[in-house]
Amino acid sequence: MTGVVWLLRRFVASVAIIFAVVTLVFILIHVAPGDPCVGSEEGGTQDPVMCPLLTRQFGLDQPLHVRYGRYLLQLLHGNLGYSFSLHRPVSGALAETIPFTLQLAGVALLIDFLLGLGLGIYQALRVNRLPDVVLSNVTLFVYSLPTFWLALVLLLLFAEKVKLFPLGGPSDPILCPVIDSAYCLADRIWHLVLPAFTLGLVGAAGTARFQRAAMLEVAQQDFVRTARAKGLSERGVVLQHQLRNALLSFITRFGLTLPFLLTGAVLIETIFAWPGMGRLAVNAILTRDHALVTATALIASTLVVSGNLLADILIGIADPRVRVPADGGPETSLVPA
Amino acid sequence: MTLGTWFALLVAIILAAEAVRAVRHRAFGSERWRRFFRHPTAAWGVGILAFLVIVAVAAPLIAPFDPDRQLDIIGLKNHPPSWTFLLGTDVLSRDVWSRIVYGARVSLGIGGLGALVAVSVGSLVGAVAGYYRRWVDAVLMRTVDIGLALPRIFILLMAVALWDRLPFWVLVLAIGLTSWFGTGRLVRAEVLSLRERDYVLAARALGAGAGGVIFRHVLPNAAAPVIVSAALGVGNVLLLEASLSFLGIGIRPPTPSWGNMIADGAPSVYTAPWTTVAAGLAISLVVMSLNAVADGLRDALDPHEEGGAT
Numbered sequence: 239m240t241g242v243v244w245l246l247r248r249f250v251a252s253v254a255i256i257f258a259v260v261t262l263v264f265i266l267i268h269v270a271p272g273d274p275c276v277g278s279e280e281g282g283t284q285d286p287v288m289c290p291l292l293t294r295q296f297g298l299d300q301p302l303h304v305r306y307g308r309y310l311l312q313l314l315h316g317n318l319g320y321s322f323s324l325h326r327p328v329s330g331a332l333a334e335t336i337p338f339t340l341q342l343a344g345v346a347l348l349i350d351f352l353l354g355l356g357l358g359i360y361q362a363l364r365v366n367r368l369p370d371v372v373l374s375n376v377t378l379f380v381y382s383l384p385t386f387w388l389a390l391v392l393l394l395l396f397a398e399k400v401k402l403f404p405l406g407g408p409s410d411p412i413l414c415p416v417i418d419s420a421y422c423l424a425d426r427i428w429h430l431v432l433p434a435f436t437l438g439l440v441g442a443a444g445t446a447r448f449q450r451a452a453m454l455e456v457a458q459q460d461f462v463r464t465a466r467a468k469g470l471s472e473r474g475v476v477l478q479h480q481l482r483n484a485l486l487s488f489i490t491r492f493g494l495t496l497p498f499l500l501t502g503a504v505l506i507e508t509i510f511a512w513p514g515m516g517r518l519a520v521n522a523i524l525t526r527d528h529a530l531v532t533a534t535a536l537i538a539s540t541l542v543v544s545g546n547l548l549a550d551i552l553i554g555i556a557d558p559r560v561r562v563p564a565d566g567g568p569e570t571s572l573v574p575a
Numbered sequence: 576m577t578l579g580t581w582f583a584l585l586v587a588i589i590l591a592a593e594a595v596r597a598v599r600h601r602a603f604g605s606e607r608w609r610r611f612f613r614h615p616t617a618a619w620g621v622g623i624l625a626f627l628v629i630v631a632v633a634a635p636l637i638a639p640f641d642p643d644r645q646l647d648i649i650g651l652k653n654h655p656p657s658w659t660f661l662l663g664t665d666v667l668s669r670d671v672w673s674r675i676v677y678g679a680r681v682s683l684g685i686g687g688l689g690a691l692v693a694v695s696v697g698s699l700v701g702a703v704a705g706y707y708r709r710w711v712d713a714v715l716m717r718t719v720d721i722g723l724a725l726p727r728i729f730i731l732l733m734a735v736a737l738w739d740r741l742p743f744w745v746l747v748l749a750i751g752l753t754s755w756f757g758t759g760r761l762v763r764a765e766v767l768s769l770r771e772r773d774y775v776l777a778a779r780a781l782g783a784g785a786g787g788v789i790f791r792h793v794l795p796n797a798a799a800p801v802i803v804s805a806a807l808g809v810g811n812v813l814l815l816e817a818s819l820s821f822l823g824i825g826i827r828p829p830t831p832s833w834g835n836m837i838a839d840g841a842p843s844v845y846t847a848p849w850t851t852v853a854a855g856l857a858i859s860l861v862v863m864s865l866n867a868v869a870d871g872l873r874d875a876l877d878p879h880e881e882g883g884a885t
Contacts (some may be wrong), residue, residue, distance in 0.1 A: 386818060
């Protein structure tokens, strides 16, 4: 029973956090100088006849609290508003870009976790021997690379020097504007390789470092010694006893990584001309597109919050020790990373 | 590169190596430092960081050219690396090596100061929340929850867009004030357990005020996680500044920062990659050194290892 109450409390708290983020972003973007009509550096309508008309139509002449109230009312009806810079409803623009970001982030996440977990476990099996030492240094190096810089270097090496992959974009614009054949699917994957690897590689290095440390921490626990004393093989000890327990802290990492792949994709999408949500968000901020900025912030914060919630629920299922927090507070259930 | 700048560079390297040797010498006397140097990369990290700090401080001696001077916009544009121009010249014919050297001041400065702001605010908030508990804790920790859910790069983009020519200290504050949430949560957890210790009770029984207890007894004992997160924080801030500069809203040109150098070189990265590659490697080197040092510190400051068999 307490579990349900806890879940309910967490859910309400999560909604409150998202609401607070949206409010904050709403105020910030409306207070920032330059509205879509006056025009900032790029975009915006500057027509002297249209401007007052548009200002009135979108209610930009109203005081902040009135606009905020209207926005919330629309949001409750599921209406995300109208984008000034794209001249279309925000929901349409998001529906078009989110699938691209999901493809990129999904593949990157897969590379991150498969490669990262694999390396981390492999290193834990060979602690302080040559492969482990080499890999430790390699992951330390890759983990420290600025992602967008790695993107530029990989482009330079594998798209310009060796013309192995395309320079950018989601697909061949002439042959494959939409994916309708096996050839076009292959084309999409071919375009995905570099951006997804850039994102995934840096993530995988972090995951590998994290997983190795988690495995070694578990290695010092008594039950591992017991398992070894029972006469289990080294491989059995590591895979059966260490790995299963080290995966618990990996769940927390999983929850924390989920939103990062979307926000981390901002620069990668810009460099690879990938028409995803991150690029949309950056353009929205630069053109003071109020509705679009608030909507992307809404999505980003929802991801962060639900990532945390998902991790906590998964940990609760996997680890009976943290199932019911003593005082019901939200943080008590967070396993220290 | 003149003879003088080569000599200055050599002196910087010797000084950095000497610094590592001095720290290592102390290691013999202290269990902690011995644990720190058990990480083979930690010593390298200290050495590289020391070298770069020396370079940043002595920039006028080490840089062969004025970093902002356009030497010859036609003849020396995107000149490949040579003995005169160690790392080549950029698209405006400025010497890349000189800009890297001066950029160290800006980038390390932003990293250090930004992390200082973040760690100070985070520690203070965490300590106050953990010490007072009740509603103070609730309010502060909900703030942290919101802060962690904020899409930070968006917030920075918007905050930065408020200024046309962003002053250095505003950028530092903006980055610092959006980076403290994790530290805050970390310190609070630490303080929650520390405040129940006997020595805190003793201090309070002797009439110490809340401020005295927090600053004299609680925070110093929570230093270990703070120091580690500070080391990692410097790297994170550096990367964040680089991302912002790459989007054209960090440090404004012509002042060189490693971030805006990557951006400067990006349009011509296929024909003249040296500007972008050099600046990116400089960032990676610092972040890598900081991560290595943080690894060492984590071991050195780990109370579980205190007095353990080595």
